[in-house]
Amino acid sequence: MNHFGAQIMRHWQTERLGEYQELRNPAEYFTQLGEEIAEQVEMRARSMAGTAPPKEGYLERLQRLNSARLGAEDEVVREYLLQEQDQKPIS
Numbered sequence: 001m002n003h004f005g006a007q008i009m010r011h012w013q014t015e016r017l018g019e020y021q022e023l024r025n026p027a028e029y030f031t032q033l034g035e036e037i038a039e040q041v042e043m044r045a046r047s048m049a050g051t052a053p054p055k056e057g058y059l060e061r062l063q064r065l066n067s068a069r070l071g072a073e074d075e076v077v078r079e080y081l082l083q084e085q086d087q088k089p090i091s
Contacts, residue, residue, distance in 0.1 A: 001027060004041070004073075005034020008080065037076055044072035 001009070009030040012020040023029050049068035052061060 001031045002034040002038055004037040004077065005030040008033055011081065037080055040076045041072045044076055045069045048072055
């Protein structure tokens with residue numbers, strides 16, 4: 001399970017304990033959810049990073065890519081947490 005799945009699982013254990021306890025296989029559910037989130041983060045980070053400007057140096061590139069990654073993680077995890085409030089898991 002990646003860190004996104006673990007983060008959402010901890011959230012469920014504290015905020016949605018009843019639903020968490022109803023899951024037949026929590027590890028499988030949060031492993032799959034973590035993988036989905038990671039894929040969404042990757043796509044969003046690439047989009048947010050855009051293309052490198054001319055003569056971009058190493059540190060500028062690193063900052064641009066890191067900022068995009070952090071922004072994408074924040075947005076995607078928040079979206080999943082908000083989506084969860086309206087949905088019940090299938091697993």
